[in-house]
Amino acid sequence: MSGPAVQVPALECTDIVLRALRASSWVDNLHEAFLLRAGERDTGISVSYNCSPDACRNTLQKSYGVVSLHVGKVRTLGLDVVPDELSHANITGLPSKEDNPAEAEHVANLLAKQARFVDKGLKKRTEDAPQAPPSPAS
Amino acid sequence: MYVYPLEAKLVQFCLARASATKELSDQPLSTLLEGLLCLRNDSDEWQPSEFAYWNAVRILSEAYSLLKLIFPRYWGLPSPALSADSDGAVRCRWVIADREVRVNFAGQPHLKSYIYFEQEPVYKTEALTSDALARRLSWLVER
Numbered sequence: 001m002s003g004p005a006v007q008v009p010a011l012e013c014t015d016i017v018l019r020a021l022r023a024s025s026w027v028d029n030l031h032e033a034f035l036l037r038a039g040e041r042d043t044g045i046s047v048s049y050n051c052s053p054d055a056c057r058n059t060l061q062k063s064y065g066v067v068s069l070h071v072g073k074v075r076t077l078g079l080d081v082v083p084d085e086l087s088h089a090n091i092t093g094l095p096s097k098e099d100n101p102a103e104a105e106h107v108a109n110l111l112a113k114q115a116r117f118v119d120k121g122l123k124k125r126t127e128d129a130p131q132a133p134p135s136p137a138s
Numbered sequence: 139m140y141v142y143p144l145e146a147k148l149v150q151f152c153l154a155r156a157s158a159t160k161e162l163s164d165q166p167l168s169t170l171l172e173g174l175l176c177l178r179n180d181s182d183e184w185q186p187s188e189f190a191y192w193n194a195v196r197i198l199s200e201a202y203s204l205l206k207l208i209f210p211r212y213w214g215l216p217s218p219a220l221s222a223d224s225d226g227a228v229r230c231r232w233v234i235a236d237r238e239v240r241v242n243f244a245g246q247p248h249l250k251s252y253i254y255f256e257q258e259p260v261y262k263t264e265a266l267t268s269d270a271l272a273r274r275l276s277w278l279v280e281r
Contacts, residue, residue: 023183023184023221023223024182024183025183025219025220025221025229026221028219029219029221029229029231032221032223032229035223037223037224037225038224038225039224097242097249097250098249098250101242101250101252101254101263102254102261102262102263105240105254105256105261105263106256106261109256
């Protein structure tokens, strides 16, 4: 995202964010969901908040599950969760595979260990379902 | 950590021997190559780039052949989890107990390919070559 379009309050450590799983392989290899991809290096990893798992999943054409993360626990890893929309945020501070692959893989592992599944199984986007704001990086 | 003294000449010798005895077609390697092919043909998911795919085929074939010839515990190696990412990379992951090895075959020549290994609290990356991968996979199965 290019920057906050609206003023959004910072997330509290007690807040929960959701990450939709874009690939089926992420379900059994959850760390893959927390590796920065080329288009995410400047923004971070896309997450949703203040919405249901279904709304989070509807930011994608199809998804294979949703995991939740505690904002406070993400911050204990030296990362941050920065909202840019009323129900969209980015996990920032992640090392990139290109700059520091050892740290990128390790931090992805730590995030995967903290994540909890809140929904599993293939789901395709339905037009009439509730939607969180679209996330370009997901 | 003990590092096996694999020299380039030994690598060449082993590969030549593997080819000569047709040992490249053994079961774990065949299963792995079939998995890569499925990944390449899966239109429902991200697909590996040609660069990543052929690099993976070459390095994994060489590494598995070396493992089979040099390290007798090769048969304890599980099939890796295979995936592709949005940048066209091929990703492999082997886990045995608290040891884990991942390989990133970059989607493009200018992106990084590497081996990552972890046994808490130690984690590192190393340059991706077939002999380095053979050594690292032998570390995974040795006890």
